[in-house]
Amino acid sequence: MKKTVLGFVSAIALSVGMMANTAGAQTMAPPDPVIAPPQDIAYPGVLKVSVDATDIDRKIFSVKETVPVSKAGDLVLMLPKWLPGKHSDRSEISKIAGLMVSANGKPLTWVRDQIEVTAFHIDVPEGVTAVDVEFQYLAPTTAAAGRQVVTPDMLNLQFNFASLYPAGYYAKRIPIQATVTFPDGWGYATGLETDSKTGNTVAFKETDYDTLVDSPIFAGRYFKTWDLDPGGPVPVRLNVVADSPEQLEALPAFIDVHKKLVQQAYKLYGSHHYNHYDFLVAASDQLGGIGLEHHRSSENRVEKKYLTEAKVSYSRDLLAHEYTHSWNGKFRRGADLWTPNFQVPMRNSLLWVYEGQTQYWGQVLAARSGLNTKELALQNLALTAASYDNLPGRKWRALQDTTNDPVISARAPQNWTAYQRSEDYYNEGLLIWLDADTLIREKTKGKKSLDVFAHDFFGIQNGEWGEATYTFDDVVKTLNGVYPYDWATFLRTRLDGHGEANNGGAPLDGITRGGYKLVYTDTPSxxxxxxxxxxxxxxxxxxxxxxxxxxxxxxxxxxxxxxxxxxxxxxxxxxxxxxxxxxxxxxxxxxxxxxxxxxxxxxxxxxxxxxxxxxxxxxxxxxxPTLQRVEGTPALLDDILAEKK
Known part of the structure; x- marks a missing residue:
């Protein structure tokens, strides 16, 4: 699919090292050697990567990789750095060790790039047609070292830490075939497609490097899969690994709720953008927390009794949120978020659509499907509204600027979060889209809603699963196609302002227009x-x-x-x-x-x-905080959260 790339940013950076000449003047030292920028050309050959994931006691992934080469000279291999869904440089380079490179059985020397430290230069001799690479990924053994991706009973393999790829090419133009060896008897699930299985070793079908990085694996000793759309257009599966076998004894009615989630998503968007979709779910209190979107799968860590506990005391919208990303974020993607490979910096200006509207639809779909009750959804909205209505950081920092936060803080702990602000484009973005939804419903007397926008904007090109990029103007144009209004001003006022229209508080018009108001009682929900x-x-x-x-x-x-x-x-x-x-x-x-x-x-x-x-x-x-119904007003919020027939 053709992609729109605005303001393409090269990954090449100039060294800031300074050299003094004999006259005392200073000149900048150029990078040497230069890393080739990505080009939209086919890589000459198919990479092979093999991961041994059996050393679960020491939490070590051993990686072997073969990289075909067509000429001698400087080969640059890189570990992915700017990762989709994380919206920032979140490289795992510090956990890579034991890097050894060879060709035709003879060792080759590698040199790390001094500017791009995730890149390794290899001088390929004449006559060499392939380079062999070996290294280990040393997964954290304690929480202090990072997120836990291996436990005695499950693992989370991500190829962004278990493979290197060559510079100079779009990631989608690099063919690769992956093989993984799992511990004895473990089940697995992934967005990749299985080609063959020999013992505990699984060979996956050839794909491109972009898709490989977008296709993590959950594997575990206690593993079970449910078909969520029997007879549907393409397979949709719920794959769960658990800390113990009894945690897989799912309540049948709860599986039905997940089936309903798929149908409610189809009714909302009117399309699918995958040839199969796999929810990867860890019901665990040992694996590190995660909620990460991918085009044909999602990584989700939930509470260990997720499948078996009927009583719900907190929101269960995670799977609905990450599923929505298949349409919003993976298929439709902000033009400045699309990059040709994983070293080119992303720009996050449209995260209030990518994450903000996904946060909105995630909570709406959770309610419509029954993952959350209506009452739970309203309580969740009350918490969101109160949090942003008591946000002192709004006085100095606009919501739009928080789209830079993944780069600024990378989710590091903050002492004064409400004043510093964080990734507020998620939940304040939700409030903005609720505002837009209720406005459309009010102005059209219920004939139209933001559901129409979702269908028209995310539902295009049914069955396609490339990337269709968009700009701010594209968002405004589609909104105007739903209901003519000054949407540019509507959005920019809320994104760039400081709550002037709400006495410095949150944009709560969607709640009041929806038939409720935010109040405070002396009893927590x-x-x-x-x-x-x-x-x-x-x-x-x-x-x-x-x-x-x-x-x-x-x-x-x-x-x-x-x-x-x-x-x-x-x-x-x-x-x-x-x-x-x-x-x-x-x-x-x-x-x-x-x-x-x-x-x-x-x-x-x-x-x-x-x-x-x-x-x-x-x-x-x-x-x-709680939401109180305002009698005598249209209950638009109730309509929004109701099952779509």
Whole structure:
């Protein structure tokens, strides 16, 4: 499929090293040797990569690769760096070790590029037709070293850390054939297609390198697959690896909900953009957390009782979100996010569509399919609305600028998140698209909705699974085709402004137009309590202005500008005592309630070796967000969340 590439950025960078000449002047040293930029030409030959994934005790992946070459000279092999779905440079280069290169049985010397440290230069001798490469990926053995991708019972193999690819070519123009050896008796699932299986070794069909990196593998000792669309146009499967066999004894009704998710997606988009789709799911509390989209699959870590626990106390929209990405993000993709290979930097200006609208449809589809109840969906929306309506960082930083956050912070921990802001294009993006949906429904008296936009924008070219890029103007044009309006101003005001239209708060018009309003009560919702339990915190952000780690009573967060902040509390403080008693979260809640009548809140806190007495002036009582129905107004939110017939 033809791709639109705007403002193509070369991966070549100039060295900043300086050389002094005899006259004292300085000149820049050019890169030597130069890494060839990617070209839209076919690679001369098929790469072969073989991964031994059997060393689960030491969590080591051993990789062997054969790279055909057509000429002598500088061959540059690279480890993928800018990874789709992560929107930033998230290379695993620091965990690569033991790199050995040879040809015709003789060792060759490699040299790491001084600028692009994920690239290795190899001087190929005359007469050599293929180069052999070996290395190990040393997966983290502790959480401190990174995300856990291997446990005694499962693994998550991603080819961006288990293969190198040659510079100078579009990734889609590099043919490759992969082989993986799994531990004895383990099942596996992937977006790749199996060619043959010999014992525990699986050979996958030849594909291109772009597709290989987009096709991770989940494998495990306890593995099961369900067909989610029997008789459908193409296979859609739910593949689950679990920590124990009993966690695969799924509730039949819950599998039916996943089947319904597929049908609701088809009704929304009117198309599919894959020749098969595989949900890769780890029901585990040992494998590292992940929710990552791919064109024909998705990587999802869920709670270990995901399939077997009927009671739900937190949102279950992860699979719906990542599934939506097959249409939004993988098929339709912002023009400045598309890159020809994995070393060219991505630009994230349209993530409020890529992630923001996916966040919206993920929650809508979760409700429409029954993954979430309507009540749970409304509670989730209340949490989102409250979070962004109490966001002091909005005063200085526009939502559009947060699309740079994957590059700026790479999801590193922040002490003052609400003031610094983070990847807010996800959930504030959701609020913007809810605003647009309810506006269209109101103006057309229910005849049209954002569903029409989803069908017209993401549903094009049914059956195709390349990439169809778009720009801001394309989004506006499609919206105008649904309902004529000044959509450019609508979007830019919300993306570039600082909440001026909402007194500095979040864009909540979609909620009020939808027949509800955000209010606060003194009792947390089931979802609120579920999220607290999952995160192991007590969240008092909307009252006194902090959240507490339940394990050690340290402050997990302090809301900038809140009563707690004004009193001088800081993230990391340990709460030692309250009103003369040993600190306890229940005692804290009683103190907040009693303070409504004027009783002061006095805390003793510890930071490092220093103790302080802190008096907090707060009389507002406990406050937990919820949505309240506004009687006499159209219940557009109910319509949005209802099953699509």
């Amino acid at each position: 089931d979802l609120y309590k579920g999220v607290e339990s999952m995160r192991k915190v007590t969240n008092l952000n909307y009252s006194i202005g902090f959240s507490v780690n339940n394990k050690d009573n340290t402050l997990a967060s302090v809301l900038w500008g809140s009563p707690a902040f004004d009193a001088g509390l800081t993230p990391g403080d340990t709460l030692v005592a309250i009103n003369g008693r040993t600190y306890d979260n229940d005692v804290m809640k009683r103190a907040i309630t009693e303070a409504k009548s004027g009783k002061p809140i006095e805390l003793i806190v510890k930071m490092d070796e220093t103790y302080r007495v802190i008096k907090v002036n707060y009389t507002g009582g406990l406050r937990y």
